[in-house]
């Protein structure tokens with residue numbers, strides 16, 4: 329009996345070894361068939377342009393909403409597989425229909441005119457963007473790693489990466505279609521799955537990249553409508569989802585295989601980005617502005633400190649916490665006030681939870697945060713992932729007050745139902761913070777002080793983020809005596825209340841001028 333079992337074990341071991349060799353060979357066969365079907369054998373570079381839609385990640389109106397959408401004015405991507413480099417250039421604005429329909433959400437809506445643009449680059453270990461002045465802005469090594477993943481999930485980048493790896497293979501039926509799925513790990517870290525259809529074309533890829541609050545975030549790209557461009561088959565429909573919703577929906581209009589490409593790393597991009605620094609500005613009576621790209625406030629109470637806005641990511645929060653400890657050495661950070669759910673204002677919250685702070689947020693955000701705080705953070709484990717603890721919440725409906733009888737923070741929800749002409753298009757959970765003793769208002773995203781546009785300069789983009797008028801009307805409704813405003817998206821301290829009124833007037837004039845100026849109406853093209 330014992331002998332029989334040993335024989336069976338030996339047989340199974342040999343069988344398993346043969347099976348895995350067959351599988352490894354099969355995976356290479358599949359890849360060889362793909363190279364043939366997709367014309368990738370001699371492909372070194374490719375450039376394509378597209379029309380379509382861009383969606384701003386993490387800026388949905390409600391926490392459950394898809395990301396707000398913008399019409400691409402142009403999109404061009406140049407991929408250099410030989411040198412592990414790419415450039416991606418695109419610009420977008422809100423479509424006139426979305427503007428007229430008062431699309432809601434963040435990401436700089438409402439937006440009218442030429443809109444916004446982004447130029448992103450990768451070359452090996454370097455990532456950089458082009459700033460508004462045309463200068464290269466170096467990006468951190470973590471973003472270079474993310475862009476290498478993004479290069480490896482383009483169709484030919486995926487084949488190249490899969491050929492270098494030793495992929496696992498399985499068959500899977502997806503929506504009634506039989507697919508071959510090849511899976512491998514990129515750079516020893518990122519799991520990548522590719523779905524290959526019966527025509528040996530790459531149908532879908534999925535991978536996971538680290539996101540400060542969403543954790544290991546699924547990136548999923550479907551490739552379809554393959555067309556021949558000089559012997560190379562390129563998908564002409566590319567739909568990319570991140571965090572569960574589309575971020576790009578492209579229809580490729582032109583493509584050229586093997587153009588001459590020279591993506592040179594600018595000297596400025598070889599310099600490591602400056603590490604985060606937190607600058608402190610006292611506002612008096614136990615209140616400080618903490619400037620770290622965007623602004624937070626530290627407010628000292630009798631027994632504790634409250635932080636207004638847990639923006640950014642863990643690094644920023646660690647900087648804010650360290651600076652707060654210097655300012656107020658003997659009191660715990662008991663509260664962090666979340667202005668709203670958008671990723672740029674909630675990305676640092678987990679660090680405060682790890683610190684033991686209670687999150688003060690709109691009531692409807694509690695189940696949302698509880699849900700996303702449970703998402704895995706294996707790719708880039710943060711303090712809370714290493715030492716998990718449940719988050720504590722204090723929830724806000726219409727208003728909420730933190731007070732020790734001397735120091736106070738009053739939180740109010742911004743709303744718009746009384747003002748049909750001016751909608752809170754940004755986020756229904758938006759809270760503003762008023763410090764009655766200092767007559768200071770802290771607000772996110774409704775008023776970002778702007779450099780004044782000189783008179784008689786044509787205005788190419790009207791960006792009504794903020795809905796400054798809505799903010800001003802809410803302040804009137806609440807009868808708040810605001811003397812200074814601390815905008816979270818500003819890195820220069822507080823501004824006098826009068827500046828808000830001045831900018832509302834300027835914006836009204838600009839909007840009227842913009843409407844009159846037919847030459848500036850690029851949005852309608």
Ligand SMILES: [Zn+2]
Nearest residue numbers: 434668670773
């Ligand atoms: Zn926002």
